[in-house]
Amino acid sequence: xxxxxxxxxxxxxxxxxxxxxxxxxxxxxxxxxxxxxxxxxxxxxxxxxxxxxxxxxxxxxxxxxxxxxxxxxxxxxxxxxxxxxxxxxxxxxxxxxxxxxxxxxxxxxxxxxxxxxxxxxxxxxxxxxxxxxxxxxxxxxxxxxxxxxxxxxxxxxxxxxxxxxxxxxxxxxxxxxxxxxxxxxxxxxxxxxxxxxxxxxxxxxxxxxxxxxxxxxxxxxxxxxxxxxxxxxxxxxxxxxxxxxxxxxxxxxxxxxxxxxxxxxxxxxxxxxxxxxxxxxxxxxxxxxxxxxxxxxxxxxxxxxxxxxxxxxxxxxxxxxxxxxxxxxxxxxxxxxxxxxxxxxxxxxxxxxxxxxxxxxxxxxxxxxxxxxxxxxxxxxxxxxxxxxxxxxxxxxxxxxxxxxxxxxxxxxxxxxxxxxxxxxxxxxxxxxxxxxxxxxxxxxxxxx
Numbered sequence: 001x002x003x004x005x006x007x008x009x010x011x012x013x014x015x016x017x018x019x020x021x022x023x024x025x026x027x028x029x030x031x032x033x034x035x036x037x038x039x040x041x042x043x044x045x046x047x048x049x050x051x052x053x054x055x056x057x058x059x060x061x062x063x064x065x066x067x068x069x070x071x072x073x074x075x076x077x078x079x080x081x082x083x084x085x086x087x088x089x090x091x092x093x094x095x096x097x098x099x100x101x102x103x104x105x106x107x108x109x110x111x112x113x114x115x116x117x118x119x120x121x122x123x124x125x126x127x128x129x130x131x132x133x134x135x136x137x138x139x140x141x142x143x144x145x146x147x148x149x150x151x152x153x154x155x156x157x158x159x160x161x162x163x164x165x166x167x168x169x170x171x172x173x174x175x176x177x178x179x180x181x182x183x184x185x186x187x188x189x190x191x192x193x194x195x196x197x198x199x200x201x202x203x204x205x206x207x208x209x210x211x212x213x214x215x216x217x218x219x220x221x222x223x224x225x226x227x228x229x230x231x232x233x234x235x236x237x238x239x240x241x242x243x244x245x246x247x248x249x250x251x252x253x254x255x256x257x258x259x260x261x262x263x264x265x266x267x268x269x270x271x272x273x274x275x276x277x278x279x280x281x282x283x284x285x286x287x288x289x290x291x292x293x294x295x296x297x298x299x300x301x302x303x304x305x306x307x308x309x310x311x312x313x314x315x316x317x318x319x320x321x322x323x324x325x326x327x328x329x330x331x332x333x334x335x336x337x338x339x340x341x342x343x344x345x346x347x348x349x350x351x352x353x354x355x356x357x358x359x360x361x362x363x364x365x366x367x368x369x370x371x372x373x374x375x376x377x378x379x380x381x382x383x384x385x386x387x388x389x390x391x392x393x394x395x396x397x398x399x400x401x402x403x404x405x406x407x408x409x410x411x412x413x414x415x416x417x418x419x420x421x422x423x424x425x426x427x428x429x430x431x432x433x434x435x436x437x438x439x440x441x442x443x444x445x446x447x448x449x
Contacts (some may be wrong), residue, residue, distance in 0.1 A: 002046035002097040003118070004177055006088045009033045009063075009104030010075040012055025015227045023104035024062060025231055029281045029298075031062050032225060033115045035107030037070065038263070040100075042111035043118070049088040050104070051075050059104075079237035080195030081171065082187040099177040101198065105225045107234065109172065113217045117174040120147070124213030125179065126205045128152065129172035132221045133269030140199055142214055149212040152199040156192035167214070168281050169199060170222040186264075189240035238263075242351060246273075254293075262298075274310070282316065298333075307436030321356070335366075337379070350374075355381035355399060380415065 013022025023033040033050070048067065051060040053075040060072045073087045079271040085101055092099065098121055100114060111128065114299045120127045128149055130142045138155040141162050142219040153162050153170050175183070183201035192199060202212045202246055225231050242261040246253060250269030253259050258276045268287030269313030277291050280298025285291060289302045294308030299316025302308060305323040312326050317334030320326065324337045328342035334407040343349055345362035351374050352366045365386050366377040377391045385391070389406045397403065398415030 002095060003037070003043065004047040004049065004092050004095050004097065004099040005040040005043075005045040005101045005102060006049045006051065006085055006092075006099060006433045007033065007036050007040065007104050008081065008084045009059055009085055010037075010051050010056075011076050011105070012054035012078075013105070013226065016231075017228070021059050022074045022225065023059060024055065025225070027107055027231065027234055027263075030264070032106035032107055033059065033063065034066050035110070035263065036102045036104050037063070037066055039111055039114070040102060040154065041067075041111055043100075043114050047071065047092060047098075048095070049073060049091055051076055051087050053084075075325075080189070080193070081198035082184050082196035082200065084199055085186050086181070089184075090148055092181075095177050098174055099180050100174045100178075101172060103171055103224065106170070106172075106222060107171075107225070108237070109216075110221055113215070113221060114172075114174075117172070117215050118218075119375075120213050120215050121174055121176075122146070123211070124149075125175065125210040126183075126202060126212045127174040128199075128202060128212065129170040129174075129213050129222070130167050130214045130216050131222045132166050132216070133219055136163070138169075140171055141165040147213045149202060149214040150206065151203045152229055154191065154193075154197060154199065156320050163434050163447075168222075169215075172216070172222075173201070175201070179205075180381045204277060211361050254321045268304075277309075283314075292312075293427070303438055315350075316337060331403060349377075352377040352379065354379045355383060357381060358383045358385070360385045360391065361387035361405065365390050367392045372404070 009023040011022055011324045015161045016022050023381045024031045027035060035153055039304050043334060048070045050063045050070055050072050055073050063072055065325050067343050068247045069356045071091050073091060075084050075087045086375040107223050108268035110300045117127045117129060133139060140152050140154045140157055141151055142417040143150045144167060174299055183204050187196045189196050206210055223234055225234055236330045240262055246267055246372040252272040254394045255275040259273055260278045262279050262281045264281060267285045270287050272290045274293040276294045276298045282299040283297045284303045288304045289443055290307045295309035295312045300314040302320045303322045306320045309327045315333035318332040321337060321339040325342040325344055326332060329346045330343050331348045333350040335352040337354045340357040346436045347360055347364040349366050351368040358379050367390055375393035378395045378396040380397055382400045383397050386403045389403045390408045392410045396412045398413055400416045401413045402418045403409055404420040407419060409419055409421050413419040
């Protein structure tokens with residue numbers, strides 16, 4: 001049977017006190033809604049529908065950039081969770097199999113938990129995900145006996161006895177798609193908030209002789225993000241989990257609590273990551289590489305045996321081959337650095353190809369931007385670029401060629417050639433001392449005056 005996933009991402013998130021839609025606030029370097037989408041993909045749905053509302057265009061753009069096959073529908077009025085799910089009715093019309101409802105602000109649900117809900121669907125018509133809360137607060141309560149769920153009651157509508165129950169509703173629901181929308185069509189708004197609650201489908205199902213079940217998960221999986229404080233707590237939890245995963249996968253973290261990961265960071269076994277390293281989205285570090293302290297990486301690939309940092313920055317498009325050396329205060333952007341090449345000090349290499357075993361001296365800059373267009377620099381295999389060389393792109397330095405320190409290279413350098421592009425030095429004996437004496441005298445006179 002096919003599977004559909006509906007992700008609710010329409011809320012404003014007023015408690016975030018932000019113009020940015022709540023589900024676009026970043027966690028682990030990516031918007032919250034992408035966490036739900038990526039978990040959903042792990043259970044291989046045939047269809048994925050994202051329900052947007054507040055900031056619809058911005059949310060839709062992020063969703064489509066992540067998954068061009070996801071369908072986006074708009075909830076123009078926020079009239080409750082059942083109303084939100086109902087916006088997916090038309091696009092899922094005719095789809096067979098089950099549907100699972102997830103939330104764009106709940107990033108930690110695990111795929112194995114969703115698999116457990118799908119398994120429970122073999123025994124129950126409607127399945128709800130619940131958790132035992134340390135502090136139930138204002139969560140909806142699940143009235144259940146073992147796996148059998150009798151009903152869900154919202155906190156606003158609960159009695160004192162019901163509020164004492166610690167088994168709480170996560171909001172995640174699984175049911176046959178057709179039955180889900182049939183039940184939603186019967187939901188009313190006779191409650192304290194005047195909204196259409198998705199949770200009401202449990203009571204409606206039971207009234208029709210259908211069964212309802214509950215699957216339990218750890219409370220941490222159900223953590224929803226409603227405030228900046230909760231977002232910060234979620235980030236801390238995310239980072240703690242990723243550090244443990246890295247260590248368990250054979251990565252050496254010199255000071256784990258100082259290393260920050262993105263959601264999709266991949267680091268191979270026997271890689272070493274020193275203190276205060278930040279990984280932005282899209283980073284792959286192969287086995288045996290070494291990322292030294294105070295480096296920042298995003299959108300890049302670091303091959304086996306490469307050493308990066310300290311104080312290095314790798315930007316999107318940086319591709320480092322095996323045994324490359326990127327040193328302190330070096331920035332690499334959209335550049336291929338081939339095997340064994342070295343860029344060790346105080347350099348910027350952007351929009352470039354650096355050949356194998358080339359050596360770029362301190363202060364080398366590829367001048368890639370003319371104010372309108374970006375241009376490419378090519379440095380050949382085994383080339384030696386002298387310190388403080390400015391390579392004004394587009395330009396090519398051939399294999400085994402050299403440039404003199406302090407040169408401005410504006411023309412191609414043939415293979416094996418030496419290029420010098422600097423003004424002739426002139427030396428005026430004694431003039432330096434006479435000039436300084438004159439300046440100091442002028443300063444003294446000014447002070448007396």
